[in-house]
Amino acid sequence: MSLHLIGLNHHTAPLAIRERVAIAAEAVGGALTTLRQSGAVDEAAILSTCNRTELYVSGDTTEAVLAWWMQHAGMSLDDARPxxxxHADQDAVxxxxxxxxxxxxxxxGEPQILGQMKDAVRTAEQVGALGSNLHRLFQHAFAVAKEIRSTTGIGESVVSMAAASVRLAERIFDDLSEQSVLFxxxxxxxxxxxxxxxxxxPKRMVVANRTIERANxxxxxxxxxxxxLTQLADALPQFDIVIxxxxxxxxxIGLGMVERAVKARRHRPMFMVDxxxxxxxxxxxxxLDDVFLYTVDDLASVVQHGVASRQAAVIxxxxxxxxxxxDFLDWHARRAHVPVIQAFRDGAAQLRAQxxxxxxxxxxxxxxxxxxxxxxxxxxxxxxxxxxxxxxxxADSDDRERLQQAMRQFMAGWDTSE
Known part of the structure; x- marks a missing residue:
C-alpha cells in the first residue's frame, strides 16, 4: 500500500522536543513543496499542532522523509528517534x-483536532501535494470522525477545568451573553x-492582575x-461571574469583600470559581446567600465524571x-488492480483494432x-x-489449479445473451 504516518506527540515526546520539530502553520505549504521536490514521497500532508507533528506520506522511502524532517527542524535524527x-499501511490508516x-x-474526544486536520489537508491540496491515496484517506477519516461524534458520547461530557467552569456557570445563568465576567x-x-x-x-470581560502588563x-x-488587583474590592460588585x-x-478575596459586593448587587446571584x-x-x-462558590475539588468531580463517560464511549x-x-482497505485493494485492468483493456482494444x-x-x-x-x-x-x-x-500443479479456478470465475461472468 505504501502509506506511512511518521510523527511524535504528547504521549511520546516532552514539550521541549515537540517544539523543536514542529512546523508553523504558515510554513507547512513551503515545507511540503520542498519535501515533494526532494523525491522522497509521491504524496504528503503535515499535521502540526502543540501536541503533535505527524507526516502522512505515500511512498516507499520513509528514511528519506525522516532525514528531510530532521534537517528542516535542525535536529539530529539520532536525538529524535526515541x-x-x-505506522505503515493498515496501521497508518x-x-x-x-x-x-x-x-x-x-x-x-476534543473536536479541535478535526479542524486542524482539515486545515492540513487544505494546505496540502493548495500546493499540489495531495494525491488520490491521501485524499481518499482523509475524506474517509473525516466521515468516520463525524460518525463517531454523532453516534457515541465521545464529545458530550466535560473533561477540563475550564470547560467545567463554563458548564457550571450555565446552570446558574441561562444566557452567559448577558453576564459580566471577572478573571x-x-x-x-x-x-x-x-x-x-x-x-x-459575555457582555463584559475584565482581567485583574498584580502586573497590569500581563492583564493587558x-x-x-x-x-x-x-x-x-488593587482595584478588585471596588470592582467586584460589577461582576456576575468571578474566576x-x-x-x-x-x-x-475575603468574606467581607464579598459580603459588601452582594449587598451592592442587591442580592443578585454571583457565581465564583476558585x-x-x-x-x-x-x-x-x-x-453566603446568593453566592455559588466552587473550588478546584468541586470541578474535579465534574471532570472525572466526564472522563469516565468519554472512556465508556471509546469502546x-x-x-x-x-x-x-x-472499507478503506477494500477501496485501496481494488485501486491496486486498476493498472492491470487498464492494461488488459488496452491489450484487448489493440487486438480488436488490428x-x-x-x-x-x-x-x-x-x-x-x-x-x-x-x-x-x-x-x-x-x-x-x-x-x-x-x-x-x-503452470505447475498448484498454479494450474488456481488458474483454472480463476478461469471458471471468468466464464461465470460471461454474458452470452443477444
Missing part, C-alpha cells in the same frame, strides 16, 4: 482515523478559562479590559473505526462479408484465449 513512531476522532488527543490572575489556567468563556460572548496582554486576546487563580499564599491552591477565596464565602468509537478501516483493420481490407477487396466476419470472430477468439490457455499449460 520519540518517534512510524487506523491511526489517522483515531486522530481525526480525537481518540489520540490529550483531551479525549483574577493572568496565568495559563485563567487564560484557558477566559478562552472558554469568550466563546459564549490577556485582555487583548479576549477583547476585554484590564485592571490592577480566580493566582499564586498567592493567602486568600485575596481554581487556586492554596485558595484565593475564603472558604466562608460559600455560606464504541474503536468498534466503528475497526469496521470502517476495512482485426477490424484486417477485416476492412478484406472487404474492400470484395471478399464475402459473411466469411470475413466468421474469420474475424475466430481470430479474435483465438487471440483472447491464447494467453490464459498458455499460462495454464505452462
Amino acid at each position: 520519540y518517534l513512531y512510524h 487506523r491511526q489517522a482515523l483515531r486522530v481525526a476522532a480525537g481518540l489520540d488527543s490529550m483531551v479525549l 483574577v490572575g493572568a496565568g495559563d489556567m485563567v487564560a484557558l478559562c477566559a478562552t472558554h468563556f469568550a466563546a459564549s460572548k 496582554e490577556l485582555a487583548h486576546q479576549i477583547h476585554g479590559e484590564a485592571i490592577r 480566580s487563580c493566582t499564586a498567592s499564599s493567602l486568600p485575596i 481554581l487556586a491552591v492554596p485558595r484565593d477565596i475564603e472558604a466562608e464565602v460559600a455560606d 464504541d468509537a474503536e468498534a466503528i473505526i475497526a469496521g470502517r478501516l476495512g 482485426e477490424l483493420e484486417l477485416a476492412r481490407k478484406r472487404l474492400s477487396r470484395g471478399e464475402a462479408a459473411e466469411l470475413v466476419l466468421e474469420q474475424m470472430a475466430t481470430r479474435l477468439t483465438n487471440k483472447f484465449l491464447h494467453g490464459p490457455l498458455s499460462a495454464i499449460n505452462k
